[in-house]
Amino acid sequence: MRDNIKGGALTETTFCVLLAVYKPNHGYGIMQFIENETSGRLSLGAGTLYGAINTLLKKGWIIPYGDEKNSRKKEYIISNEGMKTAEKELERLQQIYKIAENIIRGAKK
Amino acid sequence: MIKKVYRYFFGFIKAQEKWLNKMAADGYRLVRTSIMSYEFEPCLKGEYEYCIEFVADKSYKKAKEYREFLEEMEYRTFTKNINIRYCIGKIKLRLWAKGTGKIATAPGSINKELLIIEKKRDGKPFELHTDLQDLIDYNRSIRNSYLYVSLLTAFILLCSFIKIIDLSAAGKFILGIIGALFVIPTIFYSKIIYDYKENQKTQE
Numbered sequence: 001m002r003d004n005i006k007g008g009a010l011t012e013t014t015f016c017v018l019l020a021v022y023k024p025n026h027g028y029g030i031m032q033f034i035e036n037e038t039s040g041r042l043s044l045g046a047g048t049l050y051g052a053i054n055t056l057l058k059k060g061w062i063i064p065y066g067d068e069k070n071s072r073k074k075e076y077i078i079s080n081e082g083m084k085t086a087e088k089e090l091e092r093l094q095q096i097y098k099i100a101e102n103i104i105r106g107a108k109k
Numbered sequence: 110m111i112k113k114v115y116r117y118f119f120g121f122i123k124a125q126e127k128w129l130n131k132m133a134a135d136g137y138r139l140v141r142t143s144i145m146s147y148e149f150e151p152c153l154k155g156e157y158e159y160c161i162e163f164v165a166d167k168s169y170k171k172a173k174e175y176r177e178f179l180e181e182m183e184y185r186t187f188t189k190n191i192n193i194r195y196c197i198g199k200i201k202l203r204l205w206a207k208g209t210g211k212i213a214t215a216p217g218s219i220n221k222e223l224l225i226i227e228k229k230r231d232g233k234p235f236e237l238h239t240d241l242q243d244l245i246d247y248n249r250s251i252r253n254s255y256l257y258v259s260l261l262t263a264f265i266l267l268c269s270f271i272k273i274i275d276l277s278a279a280g281k282f283i284l285g286i287i288g289a290l291f292v293i294p295t296i297f298y299s300k301i302i303y304d305y306k307e308n309q310k311t312q313e
Contacts, residue, residue: 011313013240028182046182046226047162047237047247050175073181 252298262288
């Protein structure tokens with residue numbers, strides 16, 4: 001979201017793709033990982049996933065994995081830069097979670 | 110037994126998609142496309158479904174990579190033309206396209222402006238773009254292609270009215286009709302983009 005640009009918030013799509021490539025994974029595997037881990041709540045379209053992968057490759061947050069010429073499916077893995085970004089996002093989400101829990105749970109009491 | 114059907118949908122992507130899905134619901138699976146025709150083989154009714162993607166804004170290399178990615182995702186793909194153009198050795202400027210896609214060639218990306226994508230019906234919606242920003246970017250590409258032609262025809266008409274170029278009354282009329290035809294989808298896709306942007310103010 002634009003008003004989070006200074007806070008460095010990642011989109012849900014970006015963060016989920018980063019998580020999906022902590023171990024080497026290909027496009028179809030990334031899509032299945034995200035769908036399974038979110039119990040079907042987040043189902044990425046192939047076009048959206050293609051755009052997200054290319055964006056993350058350009059940013060250097062993910063890198064190609066393995067021998068592209070011999071493998072049928074291109075695989076990707078998160079880079080060190082990508083891991084730092086994902087860790088920052090986790091801290092941000094934990095902070096938001098604590099704030100929200102205090103206010104929402106507090107309001108119910 | 111192959112069923113060959115002659116159809117031309119111009120730039121009406123959704124109409125073409127709807128027709129292909131109707132054919133699939135009737136038990137016909139697409140096997141080949143050409144400029145003015147589609148070839149089908151029999152299959153179980155409703156076994157397959159189709160989605161059409163506008164890829165004219167991509168360069169030949171990027172469109173090919175995207176097609177390969179879709180096939181890795183276990184979809185089947187076919188290229189399809191928007192315009193009727195039998196040509197070899199042609200070069201065309203697409204100023205609304207991205208990067209080297211601005212130059213289209215034949216052979217190359219001319220007559221391959223659309224990708225028809227097939228998947229086995231699995232009960233899940235067949236949507237290639239599911240993220241708001243991605244939907245905005247995708248629909249903007251389509252809108253810009255229509256906007257480019259609308260602006261070009263408006264510019265040529267203006268030049269003819271202020272006597273920079275000489276056009277007959279019939280020529281002006283035809284150009285006006287063409288411009289009007291391209292303004293309608295321009296407005297249609299602009300509304301879609303606007304709605305997504307409004308949604309984006311509060312959601313991802």
